[in-house]
Amino acid sequence: MSNEENHIDPLDNPEMKKNIFEVPDGYFEQFEANLEARLDTQGEEIELSKHLKEPVFEVPEGYFDQLQDKIKAKLAEESSLLSKEEKLKIPPFEAPEGYFEGFEGKLQEKLAKNHEQDTAKVVPMYQKNWFRLAVAAVLVMGFFILSPTDPPFPPTGELSEETMLAYLSESDFDLDLIASLDGFDTVIDQILEEETLDYDFDLGLNPELEYELEYLER
Amino acid sequence: MEDREILIEFKENNGKDKAFSALVSKYQQRIYWHIRKMIIDHDDTDDVLQEVFVKVYKNLDGFREASQLYTWMYRIATNEALTFLNKRRKRLSLGLDEINNELENHLTSGVYISGDEVQMKLQKALLILPDKQRLVFNMKYFDDMKYDEISEITGTSVGALKASYHLAVKKIEQYLTRN
Numbered sequence: 001m002s003n004e005e006n007h008i009d010p011l012d013n014p015e016m017k018k019n020i021f022e023v024p025d026g027y028f029e030q031f032e033a034n035l036e037a038r039l040d041t042q043g044e045e046i047e048l049s050k051h052l053k054e055p056v057f058e059v060p061e062g063y064f065d066q067l068q069d070k071i072k073a074k075l076a077e078e079s080s081l082l083s084k085e086e087k088l089k090i091p092p093f094e095a096p097e098g099y100f101e102g103f104e105g106k107l108q109e110k111l112a113k114n115h116e117q118d119t120a121k122v123v124p125m126y127q128k129n130w131f132r133l134a135v136a137a138v139l140v141m142g143f144f145i146l147s148p149t150d151p152p153f154p155p156t157g158e159l160s161e162e163t164m165l166a167y168l169s170e171s172d173f174d175l176d177l178i179a180s181l182d183g184f185d186t187v188i189d190q191i192l193e194e195e196t197l198d199y200d201f202d203l204g205l206n207p208e209l210e211y212e213l214e215y216l217e218r
Numbered sequence: 219m220e221d222r223e224i225l226i227e228f229k230e231n232n233g234k235d236k237a238f239s240a241l242v243s244k245y246q247q248r249i250y251w252h253i254r255k256m257i258i259d260h261d262d263t264d265d266v267l268q269e270v271f272v273k274v275y276k277n278l279d280g281f282r283e284a285s286q287l288y289t290w291m292y293r294i295a296t297n298e299a300l301t302f303l304n305k306r307r308k309r310l311s312l313g314l315d316e317i318n319n320e321l322e323n324h325l326t327s328g329v330y331i332s333g334d335e336v337q338m339k340l341q342k343a344l345l346i347l348p349d350k351q352r353l354v355f356n357m358k359y360f361d362d363m364k365y366d367e368i369s370e371i372t373g374t375s376v377g378a379l380k381a382s383y384h385l386a387v388k389k390i391e392q393y394l395t396r397n
Contacts (some may be wrong), residue, residue: 080386081336081394082359088340091253091360092333099264100250104242107271115274 219244221287234383238275240282243290246271249295255356256299256349258341259324266302270295285370296353303349318345343393347386354379355386 008015086217219240227233228241249270256264271293283288305316325331325341333341342350353374357363358379365376372379 009390037273082340082391085336087334088337089360090333091251091255092337092341093258093260094332095250095254095260095329096330099260100246103246104239104263107242107268109270113274173305215309218298 223284225278225281225287226358239280241274241278241287242271245291248288249291252295252356252361253299255360256292256353257302258321260330262302266295266298273298289367289370293362293373296371300349300353321345339397340390343390343397346389346393351386354382355390358383358393 219237223257224237224241224244225316226353227237246267250263250267253266253270254260255264257266265319272289277294281287291293301359303317306320310316310320322342322345324347347355349362354374357368357371360364368374368379369376374382
């Protein structure tokens with residue numbers, strides 16, 4: 001006999017196919033009952049969870065049916081007179097009769113007059129850079145002159161932030177005021193705005209002022 | 219004439235006058251009422267209206283069309299009206315209450331003003347508001363403008379405008395209820 005003929009495949013051994021697992025005694029007999037019990041428990045849990053999600057609050061009967069009307073009433077109450085009274089939306093002003101028909105002619109006259117003035121106009125003093133610089137210089141000087149008791153200003157050059165803060169804290173400057181300003185430009189612009197408003201107004205009353213300024217410019 | 223056509227024609231030398239004339243006819247009333255509601259007096263409004271159109275004429279060439287033409291003109295009118303009130307306040311050294319008294323005098327003078335008791339009461343109530351809040355109220359309440367438009371004209375955020383309008387309404391309602 002050859003070796004090949006003597007070989008037996010272990011998987012062919014019927015013993016190998018034998019189930020080695022076991023179940024507890026009576027497992028299958030009780031399985032159905034166990035399953036039913038488990039389903040019952042799960043059902044109870046689901047019911048409980050559903051129940052817990054139910055709101056505990058109640059609304060009066062018919063609440064939601066009346067809600068829309070209530071909101072409308074509230075809105076009407078909130079908007080009060082301003083929207084109740086339609087005529088309030090109409091401003092009580094009138095223009096003289098024929099005003100709009102004659103407006104354009106009046107405007108053209110003004111434009112022509114402006115054009116004449118523009119051709120002979122000089123640049124107002126407040127628009128000159130030197131004027132801004134002068135205001136800035138006066139402000140800076142005033143800033144220090146008005147603080148005669150201040151300690152001597154440290155030598156110019158590179159000053160650290162700490163040095164500046166130490167200097168300012170020894171001075172009588174209002175630090176809050178300084179902190180509240182965006183910079184000197186704010187002050188200058190504010191002064192210029194105030195001054196030019198007055199200047200504009202004076203110029204409107206006295207056009208000859210412009211010629212005086214022209215004289216000063218030379 | 220459409221705004222676009224007006225602008226194109228204005229920028230051509232020979233069409234300037236015709237285009238400007240069309241612009242004035244188209245917008246004079248809207249701008250007039252916008253200013254009038256702030257300044258109250260007709261003669262003062264007339265001065266400011268002319269000044270607005272003079273500024274428009276001088277600057278229309280440089281208008282970059284980033285905004286609509288009427289929004290741009292409203293912005294000029296708004297600035298001019300507020301500047302006028304500020305100037306008057308400064309010139310006469312008046313406080314807010316005093317200038318409001320002066321505006322109220324114009325209201326009660328009855329010159330070019332016609333309104334019944336309720337309408338006049340609202341106008342008086344409006345005078346208790348600061349100028350800018352009154353402006354926002356006018357644009358929203360009387361002109362039914364959208365907050366976006368008002369925002370573009372006043373340069374204020376929509377949120378701030380809503381808050382301002384809401385406060386204005388509260389103040390006015392309080393005034394109307396008290397009086």
